[in-house]
Amino acid sequence: MNIFKIALFGSQGSGKGTQAKMLSEKYNLPILATGDIFRKEIKNETDLGKLVSSLIKDGKLVPDEITVKIVLRELCGEKYKNGFILDGFPRNIAQSNELEKENGLTHVFELEIGDEEVKRRLSDRRICSKCGAIYSLTVKPSKQESICDSCDGALILREDDKPEAIQKRLNIYRKETKPVLNFYKEKGKVVKVDGAQSIEKVFEDICKAIEK
Numbered sequence: 001m002n003i004f005k006i007a008l009f010g011s012q013g014s015g016k017g018t019q020a021k022m023l024s025e026k027y028n029l030p031i032l033a034t035g036d037i038f039r040k041e042i043k044n045e046t047d048l049g050k051l052v053s054s055l056i057k058d059g060k061l062v063p064d065e066i067t068v069k070i071v072l073r074e075l076c077g078e079k080y081k082n083g084f085i086l087d088g089f090p091r092n093i094a095q096s097n098e099l100e101k102e103n104g105l106t107h108v109f110e111l112e113i114g115d116e117e118v119k120r121r122l123s124d125r126r127i128c129s130k131c132g133a134i135y136s137l138t139v140k141p142s143k144q145e146s147i148c149d150s151c152d153g154a155l156i157l158r159e160d161d162k163p164e165a166i167q168k169r170l171n172i173y174r175k176e177t178k179p180v181l182n183f184y185k186e187k188g189k190v191v192k193v194d195g196a197q198s199i200e201k202v203f204e205d206i207c208k209a210i211e212k
């Protein structure tokens with residue numbers, strides 16, 4: 001049996017979350033999305049949530065000691081033993097070094113889109129405050145305005161999708177996350193995909209590379 005340990009890279013709004021969900025359904029793989037974990041903690045007002053809330057709102061990264069511990073502990077779970085999809089991790093070299101010690105990735109995808117498209121998509125993006133489902137006001141609107149199709153939760157604009165935080169997140173991606181891609185490029189693991197294509201075409205390109 002092939003074990004796929006996949007990571008999706010790409011600047012904010014490049015479609016990682018959407019593709020992770022589609023890949024998870026097709027290959028029956030669990031998703032580990034660090035942003036979702038943190039958002040859940042914030043929503044539940046846990047100690048961790050309180051600790052990371054202002055960093056996330058401000059578009060900054062959560063310290064590695066916290067993030068790496070959560071991810072490595074999670075990946076030890078039974079659910080991940082036959083593979084997984086990472087969305088939002090590793091985000092810097094320190095994180096990729098820790099991950100590679102135990103869980104070498106088999107596939108790394110880079111979803112490429114330009115900054116203007118990022119800004120357009122993020123101001124358009126709405127997420128369900130209850131189940132985290134992702135919508136777009138123009139490309140994938142909910143059936144009923146501001147209400148999630150699957151759970152009736154309220155759709156909201158993420159705090160860090162507000163213009164002040166977007167540029168900061170793009171800068172961090174360039175400065176801290178791009179070097180991680182270079183690290184995996186040297187290992188011959190990176191497949192670049194044009195993230196500006198339709199959701200279906202991006203998915204097709206990713207699946208082709210996985211099944212090659």
Ligand code: AMP
Pocket residue numbers: 012034035036038055056059060061062063067087088089090091095160169
């Ligand atoms: P995302 O949903 O992946 O865009 O993540 C939302 C926010 O959560 C980021 O802007 C960071 O503040 C935090 N976060 C998510 N993943 C990581 C990570 N791997 N390392 C540090 N902070 C992270």
